[in-house]
Amino acid sequence: MEPFTRLTSRTVVLPAANIDTDQIIPARFLTTTTRAGLGERLFADWRYDEHGARRAQFVLNQPAAAGCRILVAGANFGCGSSREHAAWALIDHGFRAVISTEIADIFRNNALKNGLLPLTVAEPTAAWLLAHPGAALTIDVEHGTLTLPAGEIVSFPLEPFARHCLLEGLDGLGFLLSRAAEIDAFERRT
Amino acid sequence: MARAPQTLFDKVWQRHEVCPESTATPAVLYVDLHLIHEVTSPQAFALLRERGLTVRRAERTLATMDHSTPTRTAQVFGGAPIAIDAAAQIHELEQNCARYGIELLGLTHGQRGIVHVIGPELGLTQPGETIVCGDSHTSTHGALGALAFGIGSTEVAHVLATQCLLQRKPRRLAVNLSGRLATGVTAKDLILAIIARLGISGGTGHVLEYRGETIDALDMEERMTVCNMSIEAGARAGMIAPDETTFAYLAGRPRAPAGEDWERALACWRELRTDPGASFDREVAMDAAAIEPMITYGTNPGMVIPIGGQIPQRPGDAVFARALEYMGLSAGEPIKDHPVNVVFIGSCTNSRLSDLRTAAAVLRGRRIASGLTMLVVPGSQQVKRAAEAEGLDRVFLEAGAEWRESGCSMCLGMNGDVVGRGQYAISTSNRNFEGRQGAGARTLLASPLTAAASAVRGRVTDPRELG
Numbered sequence: 001m002e003p004f005t006r007l008t009s010r011t012v013v014l015p016a017a018n019i020d021t022d023q024i025i026p027a028r029f030l031t032t033t034t035r036a037g038l039g040e041r042l043f044a045d046w047r048y049d050e051h052g053a054r055r056a057q058f059v060l061n062q063p064a065a066a067g068c069r070i071l072v073a074g075a076n077f078g079c080g081s082s083r084e085h086a087a088w089a090l091i092d093h094g095f096r097a098v099i100s101t102e103i104a105d106i107f108r109n110n111a112l113k114n115g116l117l118p119l120t121v122a123e124p125t126a127a128w129l130l131a132h133p134g135a136a137l138t139i140d141v142e143h144g145t146l147t148l149p150a151g152e153i154v155s156f157p158l159e160p161f162a163r164h165c166l167l168e169g170l171d172g173l174g175f176l177l178s179r180a181a182e183i184d185a186f187e188r189r190t
Numbered sequence: 191m192a193r194a195p196q197t198l199f200d201k202v203w204q205r206h207e208v209c210p211e212s213t214a215t216p217a218v219l220y221v222d223l224h225l226i227h228e229v230t231s232p233q234a235f236a237l238l239r240e241r242g243l244t245v246r247r248a249e250r251t252l253a254t255m256d257h258s259t260p261t262r263t264a265q266v267f268g269g270a271p272i273a274i275d276a277a278a279q280i281h282e283l284e285q286n287c288a289r290y291g292i293e294l295l296g297l298t299h300g301q302r303g304i305v306h307v308i309g310p311e312l313g314l315t316q317p318g319e320t321i322v323c324g325d326s327h328t329s330t331h332g333a334l335g336a337l338a339f340g341i342g343s344t345e346v347a348h349v350l351a352t353q354c355l356l357q358r359k360p361r362r363l364a365v366n367l368s369g370r371l372a373t374g375v376t377a378k379d380l381i382l383a384i385i386a387r388l389g390i391s392g393g394t395g396h397v398l399e400y401r402g403e404t405i406d407a408l409d410m411e412e413r414m415t416v417c418n419m420s421i422e423a424g425a426r427a428g429m430i431a432p433d434e435t436t437f438a439y440l441a442g443r444p445r446a447p448a449g450e451d452w453e454r455a456l457a458c459w460r461e462l463r464t465d466p467g468a469s470f471d472r473e474v475a476m477d478a479a480a481i482e483p484m485i486t487y488g489t490n491p492g493m494v495i496p497i498g499g500q501i502p503q504r505p506g507d508a509v510f511a512r513a514l515e516y517m518g519l520s521a522g523e524p525i526k527d528h529p530v531n532v533v534f535i536g537s538c539t540n541s542r543l544s545d546l547r548t549a550a551a552v553l554r555g556r557r558i559a560s561g562l563t564m565l566v567v568p569g570s571q572q573v574k575r576a577a578e579a580e581g582l583d584r585v586f587l588e589a590g591a592e593w594r595e596s597g598c599s600m601c602l603g604m605n606g607d608v609v610g611r612g613q614y615a616i617s618t619s620n621r622n623f624e625g626r627q628g629a630g631a632r633t634l635l636a637s638p639l640t641a642a643a644s645a646v647r648g649r650v651t652d653p654r655e656l657g
């Protein structure tokens with residue numbers, strides 16, 4: 001996994017609240033047994049019509065979205081199913097961060113395990129971001145800051161272990177394995 | 191010194207802490223039971239192999255297949271072809287289980303079923319356990335007083351490799367319920383009303399504990415329906431303190447403790463109830479006696495109204511307007527009497543024997559409306575056999591419904607059991623997201639009682655009015 005220290009990118013905006021993981025990747029694409037190649041299926045039912053043709057008006061199909069690595073979305077992003085395929089699809093498409101006022105628990109965990117930053121901001125910042133698609137932002141993971149185009153710096157909460165894992169490109173399994181002696185002791189105790 | 195009063199959650203959490211959390215690191219939490227299925231496990235096993243790891247405690251892991259498996263008897267037992275992708279997932283799970291020595295209740299096994307139905311049914315789900323599965327409705331198992339929650343595939347790999355998870359301690363939210371449910375009102379209506387009250391992200395970051403006389407009066411299967419949909423309020427887990435109802439349910443189940451072990455377990459389980467004076471981070475109170483049969487009208491489970499009510503008006507709310515457009519419904523109009531094309535009785539929310547009995551009682555001696563498709567999919571092969579033993583299958587078939595083998599089926603439409611584009615389905619499942627039951631499908635979530643009554647009339651029907 002690629003370490004995540006700093007990122008500068010323009011944003012793509014999906015203003016809807018409560019975007020669930022069934023929208024991020026519909027269940028019929030979960031028939032895969034690998035993690036690769038899900039980017040093509042990202043937001044499939046919004047991106048393609050029933051004949052598989054791209055819907056020109058959907059934001060990810062517009063030229064301005066090309067190369068954008070930050071997704072800004074309405075509140076409660078990633079609710080619903082625990083499918084990690086949602087995080088895999090976002091990453092495979094090229095996203096590295098999702099910004100919202102609120103991000104659902106399981107999606108947040110899954111994102112962090114894959115180096116995708118779930119970034120929560122307060123309402124006024126979110127409202128500004130939602131109203132300014134394509135804004136160029138800089139994310140600094142080490143300092144937990146988001147720099148807006150005018151230079152304003154907003155700090156965002158990031159759990160210390162999550163920060164460590166992002167900076168080092170880790171998913172936490174190494175840390176768990178390093179606790180083998182404690183796990184052995186626990187199993188003997190119980 | 192007397193210890194501070196604790197909640198049910200606190201007790202279960204504390205008993206599973208391998209390493210407590212610190213500012214720098216989350217807690218290492220031990221997992222008693224790990225349930226896996228064919229859709230979210232392949233990538234986890236691949237991760238094990240990439241890192242050169244193996245399964246730490248195969249005997250604490252149980253595999254089944256439910257999400258992408260067919261429900262047609264000819265495909266399950268008769269050798270009729272299965273979709274290539276599903277067959278590949280089934281094959282991969284078989285191989286992984288064989289390689290790592292994990293017990294598998296495979297496609298033709300008599301105890302196979304939806305993972306959240308078979309855990310309690312086998313007596314594997316027990317009070318005070320920690321249970322995880324790569325599936326968000328793992329919250330179901332909390333009905334027996336377990337701390338049970340859904341995880342992603344990378345975390346499935348973590349549990350396979352270490353039998354542990356890294357977790358920050360969630361906050362505690364008490365849902366205090368008073369009053370008895372009225373006639374025609376079920377546990378499904380109760381949880382839909384709770385979701386309406388909390389909002390679909392109201393439980394984020396929290397573990398819910400459902401408490402009070404309403405809950406005490408529910409049987410185990412009803413409690414499972416309630417805990418099942420905790421995730422629809424954003425909570426990863428929902429719990430109910432174990433009591434005599436729980437113990438009676440577990441007694442004699444194949445994987446429950448027996449003999450002296452049972453007595454020891456019982457003594458332990460009785461300690462789990464939330465202590466008087468224990469504090470929660472948040473509490474909400476609701477009068478359950480006032481709840482009516484509930485039905486969703488929109489594209490998330492919080493968009494729900496009493497069945498006799500009107501679809502709300504939210505002028506200026508573009509997301510709301512878009513949801514209604516998808517549903518083909520208008521603000522201000524009643525939902526009752528709206529035509530329905532499909533009825534689905536099934537899913538880990540409402541596919542247990544009591545749910546099937548409820549639906550069959552409505553359909554006995556009646557026929558479903560002409561042109562309507564009705565699918566009844568039992569939650570497990572054991573539920574299926576039990577239902578057949580009391581003739582419920584014949585009631586459904588004579589009414590014109592289809593009677594299938596167990597699985598997730600039309601709850602998520604992965605196996606080809608889908609609702610057509612633009613069609614209206616009354617479903618006893620738990621999610622009405624856009625496309626959940628098939629691309630363009632329009633889902634109305636309701637209880638088995640409401641679903642069966644609506645099947646008879648071909649329209650959204652208040653079960654209390656069917657007569």
Ligand code: SF4
Binds near residue numbers: 304
């Ligand atoms: S029945 Fe539906 S909600 Fe339950 S486990 Fe299966 S797909 Fe998930």
